[in-house]
Amino acid sequence: MPDVTPDAPSYSTALLTPDTWDDFAALVEANNGVWGGCWCMGFHPEGLVGTPEDRRVTKRAHTDAGTVHQVLVYDEGGRCVGWCQFGSPAELPNIKNAKVYEKDLGELPHWRIGCIFTGSKHRERGVARAAVTAVLEEIRRAGGGAVEAYPEQVEDRKPQRGAYLHTGPETLYEELGFVRDRQIAKWRWVMRLEVGA
Numbered sequence: 001m002p003d004v005t006p007d008a009p010s011y012s013t014a015l016l017t018p019d020t021w022d023d024f025a026a027l028v029e030a031n032n033g034v035w036g037g038c039w040c041m042g043f044h045p046e047g048l049v050g051t052p053e054d055r056r057v058t059k060r061a062h063t064d065a066g067t068v069h070q071v072l073v074y075d076e077g078g079r080c081v082g083w084c085q086f087g088s089p090a091e092l093p094n095i096k097n098a099k100v101y102e103k104d105l106g107e108l109p110h111w112r113i114g115c116i117f118t119g120s121k122h123r124e125r126g127v128a129r130a131a132v133t134a135v136l137e138e139i140r141r142a143g144g145g146a147v148e149a150y151p152e153q154v155e156d157r158k159p160q161r162g163a164y165l166h167t168g169p170e171t172l173y174e175e176l177g178f179v180r181d182r183q184i185a186k187w188r189w190v191m192r193l194e195v196g197a
């Protein structure tokens with residue numbers, strides 16, 4: 001029997017490239033630039049410098065140069081409804097709580113999961129799950145290795161709106177096989193998964 005809930009929406013995925021840029025940009029624009037104009041630049045080496053327009057231009061430049069790894073999720077109507085960014089630590093150096101992270105750092109992972117985002121009208125319907133699942137498949141195809149995510153604890157905590165789970169919910173990563181490595185903030189953990197080739 002296939003492991004599919006009959007009424008679960010079905011999603012497709014694609015990488016962010018110059019060809020899919022317009023789909024990504026439409027989702028960012030429909031969500032006011034994401035956090036008022038982040039344009040998903042927070043984890044890239046440049047960080048959140050400049051104006052929202054500067055960030056849009058820099059994100060586009062990364063897309064053109066192939067220095068961004070990001071899975072886009074599409075609904076059945078072909079609309080981009082979410083994404084999950086991933087990359088090497090050099091590609092994504094600006095994680096949250098970096099100082100605490102570095103204090104007890106053993107070995108850097110091969111891969112990091114960076115920004116995760118589902119459009120505000122499409123939440124709690126499995127978009128983020130589809131995004132991270134596709135990221136892990138991309139990583140496997142690229143040779144695998146140690147993957148880190150930095151999600152937020154949701155259990156034993158007051159319920160949180162998705163909007164405040166900036167790095168995603170821990171339960172999602174747990175479900176996909178990640179395990180806690182160490183705590184780097186009151187509600188944020190380093191989680192790790194070894195992906196085989």
Ligand SMILES: CC(C)(COP(=O)(O)OP(=O)(O)OC[C@H]1O[C@@H](n2cnc3c(N)ncnc32)[C@H](O)[C@@H]1OP(=O)(O)O)[C@@H](O)C(=O)NCCC(=O)NCCS
Pocket residue numbers: 034042082115116117118119122123124125126127128129130154159160161162163164165166167168169171172
């Ligand atoms: C966090 C976020 C990515 C979740 O996306 P989503 O598509 O709604 O998540 P999914 O529907 O795939 O949920 C998968 C699992 O995550 C967990 N989850 C999702 N939203 C949750 C919430 N608000 N509280 C607790 N757990 C949650 C659940 O375990 C869920 O599994 P279930 O549906 O079987 O219970 C989304 O709310 C979001 O984009 N928030 C803003 C994040 C942001 O600011 N990104 C920019 C970063 S700088």
